[in-house]
Amino acid sequence: MTLASSLRARDDAALELLLTRRPLTTRGRVKDFFDLAEALLDPVSIRAILTHLDRHTLAVLAASTHEPLSAEQLADRLETLGADHVAERADYAVDVALLTRTANGYAALSAVTGVLDGWPKAGLPGLVELSTERPPAVAHPHPVASASSIDPSAAEHAFATTTATAELIVELLAHPARELGKGGPALPERRRLAHAMQVNEPTVDRYLDLAVRSGLASHEPGGWHPTATGEAWLRETTADRWAALATAWLEAIPVEVRSVLSERTSWGDALHAYAHWLYPAGGEWIREAVDRVATHASLLGITSGPSPAEQLLSTPGSLLLTSDATAAASAMAHFFPSHVRQVYLQHDLSIIAPGPLHPELDLKLRAFAELETRAQAYSYRLSPESVNRALSAGGSAEEMLAFLEKLSLTGIPQPVHYLISQAAARFGTVRVGLIPAGTADVGDAQSYVRSTDSSMIGLLEVDQAIGPIGLRPHSSLRLVSRFEFEVVFWALSDARYPVAAENPDGSLLSVRRQRVTSVPVHSTAPDHSELLKELRAAEAESAGDSGQAWVARQLDAAIRAKQTVTVTVQVPGSGPLEFVLEPTGVSGGRLRARDKRADIERTLPLSSILELK
């Protein structure tokens, strides 16, 4: 009841935060603040939140009593924490509805103490252990570990991860990745991403997780999308990209854990032991969290070592934990292959950048060449399809050649020149477009193909290779098909016709081959607005009843909890009177309760109750 009242007094933002931190498993049953309080006091819900609390917050909870205690008093009971730290943790516990705050201090909730009291039996620490047990000792540094042996391999991992993540974002920009109902990317997506990232298929999830946690991609119901941050990140240098990933990694770790990480030159089991001490109820959750922190640290070259159990901090990793990301990035950049601004253009239509191409140039080049391999050097390849793609996107042969001229250390080989100029000269001889719905005299046709060259139209009509799209004559220089225009476009493109897609006004339209179905866009955060609306409506309704309904719900709760309440009643002719009662029932608009002081049964009309505490 006390909790219900305190919840009712919170503003929407505080409630939103609470619901985010303590997701409801019984949403359907929550109609008002009493239901909400009940749901939050459910032992299952309490146990769930306790697993996420650190040792010190748990100690504050365990030290609290039903009688309100101030932060100082709690600190005295605990001995190991100062009042400020206690207050900080107690406030958090209030926010997540594990304590209540009164004028006299913080008071425990029976449901919470009930769960904590059962801990020692379940092998979890009690109050004494929580407040006195020391953290496990810092492991001795690895005898042979030295920066010179760790840093190069750490930097290799960091470089590989950063570039693979960049490819992931590029792929997501080309097309978001669809998610399976049971979780994880769908198989074709996994293949596509793994291929582009040059990683094993099973590790794709790890990179998606990293990208999402770094804010470069969003994980929404149905799939993964790139974010604006992700797009901007692609324009940064590899060292800056790494710094962004490393910063995001760091920020996800509680401040006090960071110092512990920097102290522990050797990670692995030692990290697990510390995490288990810090989050004694963490169980599977904390194991997974530590694994993730350690995995990401290893991927990012913050640590390196021969096995997950023998991970040592690299120099940039150490700087990240003790100094700042800029210092770390500059230390890491020292090991990265430097960006190059020029490439070798070759007769076989390959373009080799003897190092990672500067991001800005890389993005520009990718507009008309496919990235083929990527390691310390980058290799691209021109093809009729890649050039046509750029032409469809509004590029011109002059622009491409001028860009290559500037970029190339070796001029432009004749086959490259021939490919681009031929493609441009012939581009758009055949145009494909969408027929707007409701157009007369086209039957079921959805798309048209036109050309100013009648022999080309004649060719299209007889070509067996494009038979399946069923082109039929419409007018002298125009054919129509019942298929969608993308289907027609790609059929013609595959049959080597110089085809361009156009809008109804004749302007060019860029068409990219669809490889997956599209993903609907959803918001990432769980939506609590409906619930909040419902709670406020129930509150308003009870207020409209002159508070009677609210009083009745409070009394119901007190009856169920066999709780004693202080009731202020308006007695005609004698002013308000206060009774300490143990309610036993509410019916017919009347309260039946046992008066503790007078030791008699009383019956009071609800309408006479002024206040209930």
Added chain:
Amino acid sequence: MSDGPLIVQSDRTVLLEVAHPLAEDARHDLAVFAELERAPEHIHTYRITRLGLWNARAAGHNSDDMLATLEKYSKFAIPTTVSLDIAETVSRYGRLVIERDADNQLVLRSTDEAVLTEIAGAKKIAPLLIGHPTPDTYLVDTWARGQLKQELVKLGWPAEDLAGYTPGTPHTIDLQSEGWQLRGYQQKAIDNFFEGGSGVVVLPCGAGKTLVGAGAMATAKTNTLILVTNTVSARQWRDELLRRTTLTEEEIGEYSGQVKEVKPVTIATYQILTAKRKGEYAHLALLDAMDWGLVVYDEVHLLPAPVFKLTAELQARRRLGLTATLVREDGRESDVFSLIGPKRFDAPWKEIEAQGYISPATCYEVRIDLPQSERLTYAAAADDERYRLAATAPAKLDVVRSLVARHEGERILVIGQYLDQIDELAEELGAPKLTGSTPVDERERLFQAFRLGEITVLVVSKVANFSVDLPEATVAIQVSGSFGSRQEEAQRLGRLLRPKESGLSANFYTLVARDTVDQDFAQNRQRFLAEQGYSYTILDAAAIAA
């Protein structure tokens, strides 16, 4: 880390910047242990493979040398995975040795008991071991020497074969070196081969592989079996041996579909060796017909799979493989390594090119616009007909005529795939043709006339593709070819690469019908040829006619 010409990548490829001042030195050192995969104009790609590393180890290099090469020339830090992998892989070679014990029995020996235990327990190896006399040796069945080596390579533990060879029946062979002598690198190849035992000498077309064979025979001075790809090639070997050695016609036998002679030096074709009668190899007796002290495998990259099986049983005889490339289309490089032997000598390209033994070829792709009627016929045709229609488009004939006129006076090969097209080309050009049905004697006569310049244009089909020396040809016009096989291209180019006495550079034209399936194959060809380092230009047919 330096600002060197190499980029060592985590995927085990090594890029070489050709224009770098240190590129030549780096290439020389790198070729020892990495295979050249692609060599376009500016950036060459090498790959570090297990076999490459073991080949290098077999040639006496250790992993420290190899890593030092990479460190010395690398632009960026060597990925640790690569350096660890190199050290680990190289250390595997030679931990197992096949040799003979005091009783002249074949044994597998290792000082590393763990390795010995691991391999002795392997399912396919256990049956080949017939005893375990001491903790560090296993007895090996004599017949199993080859198979054991094959299986060990598959397990990643290549054995060093020090069990020696049967000397063979001595036979006097000397080089007839009047007016010529072995080039330095040829002699070095021969020396390396004998030092190593058996193995493969890699030299590009035109660098004198046959002479290396002749030199090896003159060193071994024993009965020799030479295995070649076809009869024409067999005759060329015979002619070359007669010209360059003291061997006489009576001492050299041909064992082929046509003739079955067994003499102290016998030249046999792979085809006859693998010919079966009633399900059995009919000519296996040849392998034991004489006490061969040396077996030479020409074009070892084309060695048919059944010959591997036969070679597995020839391990007691000294084997020399000759090839321009270790890359096999069927990926059986490891069988060459285990059964013929490791690479003993690699092409010193710098030296060979500097000496001008290889004339550069220029490649042109000529794109031909089909007239509307042909284009319509092509468009209306079914898929399986399209390639033939594009390849044999009549419009190509005019271009061939123009090209022949342009290169008048030079020796020109016109290459086609379809017989009716070859007939038509021969008739139109007034040139003789050479196809699969041309008798061997007639073939030789035509080749001879071409060499002498009595014929300047020869229209040939696929038959001319393998191992035929036509060094005088300076122009090849490929009108149609079979589906752009890499090997076929290499052969065609190989023929043009042979040293030119005329000093003219070679031109290789391929004719392609625009916007047809022909163009797809042309794209593969362009890539392959450019990757082989040939310059490549695309022309429009109109430019030729002009």
